[in-house]
Amino acid sequence: MEKNKIEKNTVQETLIVPLYGRKMCSEKFPELYTDVFAERLCNRLDYDFSELEKKKNSFLYQFGALEAAMRQLDMIWEIKEYLKKHPKATIVNLGCGLDETGKACDNGLCNIVNVDFPDVISVRNQLISEQNREKNIACDLKDYSWMEEVDGSNGVIFFAAGVFHYFKKEEVKLLVLELSKRYSGGCLVFDSVGKMGLKLMMKKILKNMDIDDVGGYFYVNNPREDLNWSEKINVNSKGYMLGYYDMKSPGVNFLHRLLANAGDKVMKMSINRMDFE
Ligand SMILES: C[S@@+](CC[C@H](N)C(=O)[O-])C[C@H]1O[C@@H](n2cnc3c(N)ncnc32)[C@H](O)[C@@H]1O
Incomplete structure (x- = not known):
């Protein structure tokens, strides 16, 4: 069977780390987390996993x-929280890579849209079949034409997991303001890290992509202040590692949780939710 190739040292390659991470986590900490698709997807990719192994x-x-x-x-x-109030909403996975979060939240009524660069969507199309009420859009997120294909009339929740680190601050701000203008009542959820966190965690990845100065890149030290971009946007933030779950699960030990706490507090890892009035 011909495998689907992901090029090295590109932004697109960054989808491998969370995908492989989800596979690993399903193996090591199944009580905490399972992703049934990740292992199958890793096996079908033309990518050298030996370094990660x-x-x-x-x-x-x-x-x-x-x-x-x-x-x-x-x-x-x-x-899921948003869908309780807007069951027919559209869930939009920004910079989806090979992630199937939309499917994991499917309530039988919502619509699912996945957006990424054309080469990623082409690999995605070969590996993951679109289900009912699901659509993949091949487009650079910075080219807002993809928004014309997203119907927010029954509510819309956008989420970006591990994506905005590769954007400049101004690019994230412009994208958010555009979304808030077009999708009143909609919501955007994304993860961020503080400046120190971005420097440490992204050092290797950014270096591989020939980016050596994270200065202009997007980081958030203080979500409520740093994301205060419009009176029409309400910002809420929680800790990324421990803000939603306590991670008390078999196999996850005290040191993991200690580091998780440091991630949230020192590296300022957070999950931000922006609600558009
Ligand atoms: C770290 S990966 C995360 C993938 C996925 N969200 C996940 O959690 O597995 C970053 C993804 O964002 C995509 N991406 C980055 N910049 C983008 C842009 N300007 N337009 C579209 N996709 C972008 C990359 O192609 C890649 O798939």
Whole structure:
């Protein structure tokens, strides 16, 4: 069977880390988290996983897998909460990679839209079949034409998991303001880290992509102040690792939770929800 190739050292390659993390987490901490699709998807990709395989028993690597899982659990929590009030809403996965969070939240009524670069969507189309009420859009998020294909008339929740770190601050702000203008009553959920967190965690990834100065890139030290972009947007934030779940689960030990706490408090890892009036 021909495998689907993901090019090295591109922004698109960054989808591998959370995908592999979700696979690992499902294996190591099944009580906390399971992603039935991740392993199957990893097996079908033309990508050299040996570097990741080598690290898979290290404490830090396991922590990275927990990060991928907690982020997805947090997003699912927010989406399900929004769907309680707007059951027919559209769920939009911004920079979806090979993530199937939309499906995990499907209530049988909502619509699901996944947006990513054309090469990622092409791999996605080959690996994951679109179900009813689901649509994939191949477009750069910075080219707002994709919004013309998103119907927010029954409510809309956008989420971006691990995506805005690759944007400049101004680019995130412009995107958010555009969404708030077009989708009154809608909501956007995304993760962020503070400046120190961005420098440390993204060092290797950004270096591989020839980005050596994170200065202009998007980080959030203080969500309520830093994201105060419009009177028509309400901002709420919670800790990324421990803001939604306490991570008390078999296999997750005290040190994992200690690091999770430091991630939230020191690295300022957070999940931000912006509601558009
Ligand atoms: C770290 S991966 C996260 C993938 C997915 N959200 C997940 O959690 O598994 C970042 C994703 O954002 C996508 N991305 C980054 N910048 C983008 C842009 N300007 N337009 C569309 N997609 C973008 C990348 O192609 C990649 O799939």
